[in-house]
Amino acid sequence: MSLDGFVAGPDDGADAPMGVGGFRLVDWLDLRHEPGAHGPVYAESLATRAVIAGRRTYELAGRGQRDHHDGVPVFVLTHDVPEDPPPGSVRYVTGARGCARQARERGRGRGRDGARGAGAAQALLRAGELDELELHVVPVLLGHGRRLFDHLPAETVELELVRCLSTPEVADPAQRAAHLRYRVRRT
Amino acid sequence: MSLDGFVAGPDDGADAPMGVGGFRLVDWLDLRHEPGAHGPVYAESLATRAVIAGRRTYELAGRGQRDHHDGVPVFVLTHDVPEDPPPGSVRYVTGARGCARQARERGRGRGRDGARGAGAAQALLRAGELDELELHVVPVLLGHGRRLFDHLPAETVELELVRCLSTPEVADPAQRAAHLRYRVRRT
Numbered sequence: 001m002s003l004d005g006f007v008a009g010p011d012d013g014a015d016a017p018m019g020v021g022g023f024r025l026v027d028w029l030d031l032r033h034e035p036g037a038h039g040p041v042y043a044e045s046l047a048t049r050a051v052i053a054g055r056r057t058y059e060l061a062g063r064g065q066r067d068h069h070d071g072v073p074v075f076v077l078t079h080d081v082p083e084d085p086p087p088g089s090v091r092y093v094t095g096a097r098g099c100a101r102q103a104r105e106r107g108r109g110r111g112r113d114g115a116r117g118a119g120a121a122q123a124l125l126r127a128g129e130l131d132e133l134e135l136h137v138v139p140v141l142l143g144h145g146r147r148l149f150d151h152l153p154a155e156t157v158e159l160e161l162v163r164c165l166s167t168p169e170v171a172d173p174a175q176r177a178a179h180l181r182y183r184v185r186r187t
Numbered sequence: 188m189s190l191d192g193f194v195a196g197p198d199d200g201a202d203a204p205m206g207v208g209g210f211r212l213v214d215w216l217d218l219r220h221e222p223g224a225h226g227p228v229y230a231e232s233l234a235t236r237a238v239i240a241g242r243r244t245y246e247l248a249g250r251g252q253r254d255h256h257d258g259v260p261v262f263v264l265t266h267d268v269p270e271d272p273p274p275g276s277v278r279y280v281t282g283a284r285g286c287a288r289q290a291r292e293r294g295r296g297r298g299r300d301g302a303r304g305a306g307a308a309q310a311l312l313r314a315g316e317l318d319e320l321e322l323h324v325v326p327v328l329l330g331h332g333r334r335l336f337d338h339l340p341a342e343t344v345e346l347e348l349v350r351c352l353s354t355p356e357v358a359d360p361a362q363r364a365a366h367l368r369y370r371v372r373r374t
Contacts, residue, residue, distance in 0.1 A: 003367075004192065004336035021343055139345070143342050143343060143344070144341040148191075149190070153330055156211065156329055158361055159326035161326045161354075161363035161364075161365060164363075166351030173347030173349060174346065174372060178348060180190075180324070182190065185361060
C-alpha cells in the first residue's frame, strides 16, 4: 500500500495489472534476498494454507498462470461463476462468509489463510471474517488509484498492532517499506 | 491518522473538533508519560520553532486558546484574512509558499517548523514546501471522516522512510500507534 492508501495505480487492467505507476508498490520484493525484514515477510506471505483472491485480482494475475502458491487451494471470490471449470487448485465461490469457511476447513491445522487484493480484503472485512491485516506500507504517495480501504461501512473497526517491522538495513530509504500487522478486534 | 487514512471523524465542527469518533485518534497522547516512544514523539511535536496551521484546524482549536506551543510564531494559512487582529504570536497568511518562507525566516537556526492539520499539510505538499511527514498511525479503521491525503494532485510523490517507531511497551495493543517519519524526495 502506498502511504496514501492505494494498492494499485489508476486504470488497472490486463495490460497494466498494477495500474499506472503501481509497480512502485512492489519494488521492495526485488530486495527480498537482501538482509532485513523484506525476505521473511515475503516468505510468510507465500506460506499460507489457502488463498482467497478477489475475482479482479485473479483475472489480473492471469487466472493462476502466475500462481506462486505451490498448489494450495485458491478460492476466487466472484459474483458470477464462470462457465468453464477453473484450473488446478482454484475454486470459484460466491459470498465471503462461505468462502472463509471453506478455506478454514480445507486448510485446518496448517497455519494461516491469506487474502489477496483489495476486493477480497474488503469483502472479508465487511463479513467480519478477517482476523488480521498485514500491510506493506511503501514510502510513496500515488495520488490516485485503487484504495485498499474503500467500499467499507462507515463504522469504526478496532485493531491491535501486533507487529511493526521496518527495514533500516535497506540502503535506499525509498525502498524501506514498513510491514505492519494488525489483529482485528472482535466487539 | 487512522490506518484507513482519516485524521478526523465526520462532521467536525466547534462542538466536535475531532469529528464523530475522532478522539480515538489521540488516545495515545494519554500514554505519553508511560515508557515507550509515545512520550518522546509527542515532545518532539511540541518543540517546533514555528507552527503552520490551516484555518480550519486553528478555528477548531479555539483560535489559540488551547495553544500548547509556548509562544512560538503560529502562521495560520487562510484564504480570507479576518478583520480583527490575531491574538498573541498568531499571524494570518495567504499562500503556502510565502507562509513557509516566513516560518523559515522567523525561526532560522532553531530547529523544525511544524504543520498542523490536513489542510496545512496538503497546501504545503502541493506547494512543494513540505520537507518531512511524521504520521502517528493509530490501530483503528474509522470508515469515514476527513482524509489526510486528499485534494492532492494525481501524481507520484516519492518519500523516504527515515524513522519507524512502534510502541511494543504499551500494554494495550489497541494503543500501539506506529510513528512513521518520511522525508519528501525532491525530484
